[in-house]
Amino acid sequence: MMTRTGLPLTEVPPPQFVMSAEGHRIATYSWGEDAAPTVLCVHGFASSCRDNWVSTGWVRDLLRAGFRVLGVDQRGHGASDKPHDPRDYTMTALVGDLLTVLDTHMLDRVLYAGYSLGGRVGWQLLVDAPDRVTRGILGGIPDGRPLARLEVEQARAYAVSGMAIADRVTQTYVTLAERVPGNDLLVLIALAEGMRLGDSDPDPARPPQQPVLFATGSEDAILERSKHLAAVTPAGEFAEIPGRHHFNAPGSRVFRDTGVEFLTRE
Numbered sequence: 001m002m003t004r005t006g007l008p009l010t011e012v013p014p015p016q017f018v019m020s021a022e023g024h025r026i027a028t029y030s031w032g033e034d035a036a037p038t039v040l041c042v043h044g045f046a047s048s049c050r051d052n053w054v055s056t057g058w059v060r061d062l063l064r065a066g067f068r069v070l071g072v073d074q075r076g077h078g079a080s081d082k083p084h085d086p087r088d089y090t091m092t093a094l095v096g097d098l099l100t101v102l103d104t105h106m107l108d109r110v111l112y113a114g115y116s117l118g119g120r121v122g123w124q125l126l127v128d129a130p131d132r133v134t135r136g137i138l139g140g141i142p143d144g145r146p147l148a149r150l151e152v153e154q155a156r157a158y159a160v161s162g163m164a165i166a167d168r169v170t171q172t173y174v175t176l177a178e179r180v181p182g183n184d185l186l187v188l189i190a191l192a193e194g195m196r197l198g199d200s201d202p203d204p205a206r207p208p209q210q211p212v213l214f215a216t217g218s219e220d221a222i223l224e225r226s227k228h229l230a231a232v233t234p235a236g237e238f239a240e241i242p243g244r245h246h247f248n249a250p251g252s253r254v255f256r257d258t259g260v261e262f263l264t265r266e
Contacts, residue, residue, distance in 0.1 A: 012050050012071075015079045018104040022088065026097050027079035028105070031059055032068035038107055039263060040133075041071045042098065044116025044140065044250075045147060046177040046188055048078035052115055056251040058259075062113075065260050070110070072101055074118070082187040089194025094121045095128060102132055111263050112136035115250050117147075120200075123229075126208035135211040137259045140246050141202070141226055147173070147192040155192070159185040176247060207233040213262040215255055217244030237262075 015027035029049050039062055043052035049071035053059050062069050073080040075097060076089060083089075098121065102110065112133045114122035119141035126133050142148075151170040157163040158174060165171040177183050207229070214230035216223050218240050230238035239258045241249045249255055 012054055015073070018101050020075065020093070020097050020100055022093070024075050024081040024083060024088070024097075026075060026081070026101060027073040028101055029071040030068070030105075031071075032063050034068065036066055036068040037111060038068045038070050039111045039113055040098065040102070040107075041069055042074065042112070042114040042118035042121060043072075043077065044114075044118050045191070046077070046173065046180060046183055047116075048073050048180060048182075050078065051180055052118070052250050053113075056256070057253075058113070058250070058256055061256050061260050062263075065264055067111070067263070070101070070105060070107070072098065074121070076184075076187045076191045078182070082184050084187055084190050086190045086193035086197065089191040090197050091121065091124055091195070091200045092198065093194075095124045098125055099129060099132070108132070109134055113139075113259060113263070114141075115139040116142065116246065120202065123202050123208060126210055126212065127203075127206060130209060133210060135213075135263065135265075136208065137213045137215065137262060138229075139215045139241075139255065139259075140217065140220060140222070140249055141214060141229060142222065147195050150192045152189055152192055155185070155189050159189065172247070202229060204229065204232045207236070209234055211235040211237075211262075211265075213237055213239060213259060215239040215241055215249070215258065217241045217246060217249040217252075219243065219245040220249065222246070 017025040041053045119138040149169045150173050151167045154165050177188050216226040230236040241252045241255045244252050
């Protein structure tokens with residue numbers, strides 16, 4: 001199967017850039033017919049649209065289900081600009097980028113699919129702009145402040161001087177960051193610092209009101225807390241992704257099938 005651009009579904013078209021409020025270029029990617037319902041896909045920390053949504057089969061399956069897909073490289077990732085100032089990575093800035101993407105692409109309302117950091121940003125988008133998103137998938141959504149478990153100073157010492165990382169969780173994040181070509185570890189450390197500015201925790205007292213599918217791997221440490229967020233969301237439901245941990249859940253066929261079915265509901 002080919003896209004309307006003639007590209008196979010495993011390929012990523014050239015990015016179309018939109019400009020953030022601060023002047024940062026945000027890379028976007030579009031597949032499918034313009035008239036089809038659009039799913040806005042937003043990746044996790046140290047990932048990209050290609051890594052999270054194309055290589056895992058999500059774009060392919062969404063197109064086969066009749067959707068248009070609009071993918072984003074969040075600032076600091078992929079082909080988007082990568083500022084080094086933590087103040088460029090607040091939750092307000094990341095949500096603002098998505099609203100700018102929707103406005104630039106002239107989309108009044110979309111469906112949403114986000115994973116990890118993209119799930120957390122999606123929660124806030126659904127809460128702050130309820131008229132723009134009709135229903136959403138929040139996969140692997142952090143139970144608190146995103147990247148709070150990352151030891152910033154250890155990660156920075158490794159990036160600058162190669163000093164060994166003692167904290168196991170931080171080492172996992174760094175390994176993840178180094179896995180994706182083009183990632184700048186110091187930029188991603190700045191993102192982790194930026195997430196600690198302002199109020200970045202999801203507020204269970206102010207959940208999204210739209211239908212939301214929460215999905216987290218059975219081996220993910222945040223499983224029970226993700227279930228709690230689903231329970232406090234009025235139209236929330238939860239799907240456990242069997243045999244998957246936080247970093248390999250996006251490639252699960254069960255996750256894809258469940259997510260596509262959820263998005264096709266009226």
